[in-house]
Amino acid sequence: MSANPGKSNIIRLFNVTKRYGGKLALNNITLDIKPGEFIFISGPSGAGKSTLLKILYLAERVSEGQILIDGINLARISSTKLPFLRRRFGMVFQDFKLIPSRTVFENVALVLKVAGEKPSYIKKKVMHVLRVTGMEKKANHLPPTLSGGEQQRVAVARAVVGEPSIILADEPTGSLDSESAQRVLDLLLGYHQNGATILIASHNIEQMDCFSKGRNIALEDGKLKRISTILY
């Protein structure tokens, strides 16, 4: 059940369980994801979609089980190495998570700054990504002055500017109108076609129609209900 059977898994989950107090958010999830795969995580609210993404980018620790990212066991990673692992991910959130006091350019450039890139490279790369996402002309704008769709395109630009191998998107179109949502999905599709592994969590199953191939992981009450192949 993988897009690239010949490749080794980039993400592996073994019997992953996550509890918040006594409540099970994820219940015994086992899953392998190959590099370059497209994964659509679906399920109703409270199914565990966001929790699954959070434990992948280490915003949360698992209660039980093991996760391997590119062969690295997340349970054994030290807090000093954690930032370097996070740089392998590009993340898109429903609430954008942009810094309101920094310009579009600065928000996107932050990823490269924390990685210690040179200013000349940062400028060139950020402007290129903003051009691709159609935000070049708004480079000097502050996020609160932009529409929701534009903010999400900035968030996508920030997610891809560091050329991460994995992009995680948590309800990336949840607060957007259909036209803006389509534009954001098209951008993610473009990066997927360039080879990035993409995991999108969304309750809107119709969005799967945008992607020609991949896998749908359906969650319900924290359990893996079904894994199906998307083929249109």
Added chain:
Amino acid sequence: MMRFLSKALTDIRSNRFLNIITIMTIALSILLVSVFMLFFENTGRVLSAWNQDGRAMVYLNDSFTPAMLPNVKEQLISTGGIEKMVFIPKTQALERLKKEIGSKTQFLSTLQENPLPDAIEITMTTHSSFDRIQKAADRIEALDIVDTVEYGQGWLGRFFKLFNLFKMTGYAMSGLFLMIALFITANTVRLAFYARQTEVEIMRLVGATDGFIKTPFYVEGLLQGFLGGILGIIILLTGYLTLSSGISQNLGAYVYLDIHFLSWPAVAIILFSSTFLGWFGCFISLKQILGPWKF
């Protein structure tokens, strides 16, 4: 580093009011400490100068006869620290006294015998510290032939005790004010951090290291401390220039006053301390805030 400095300056500008309050608090605390330092440095110097000739009178007891003088002088030299000795026989002392006050009273002419003792006026080589003179005087007083030693221990001793009491109070108050400044600096950093909590959270998500997140706060703390120190020194210098000319004009004719501003090493110590204060306040805050953030 320039990137962090520029970021810190931007943050200071964006939280202008809070930062001005912090810088002012540090400046006032540093001012208070500097005032004490200036006062003690100058008072110590003036007191030493008053006592700088290091003279003392050694009064000999009744068993002394002039024939014993060479032996007594040898004993005095053996106690150490004596530069010069002048023997003043009691007859000479009485003559001197009569010259000074004889015209004002008939009392001296009615005396049946000379009540004054023979004395030796000594000048110490250790003429800087009151403590050292006191110790030398104690050694001399322990000699059998010596009755008492007079070196102004009464009023000067009391003055030194009072001075030391002021000094201790000054240290305590300086410490207290520095603690207050530290507390306020730490709280400013905490408020600045909470104001930028979203930003810090996003930085973490995109892979920023602790160092990358903390450095602008540290630079901000260092800048606050340094600017507070500079401001404190400027206020002190202004006050010093205004007051010192007035004091010299009014009191200079009556008493020896050698007033100076703080030495360069003292200014450097103050600036270093204020900068350290800014850094330490930041350190305390970030340790408390970012500790639980560690994943």
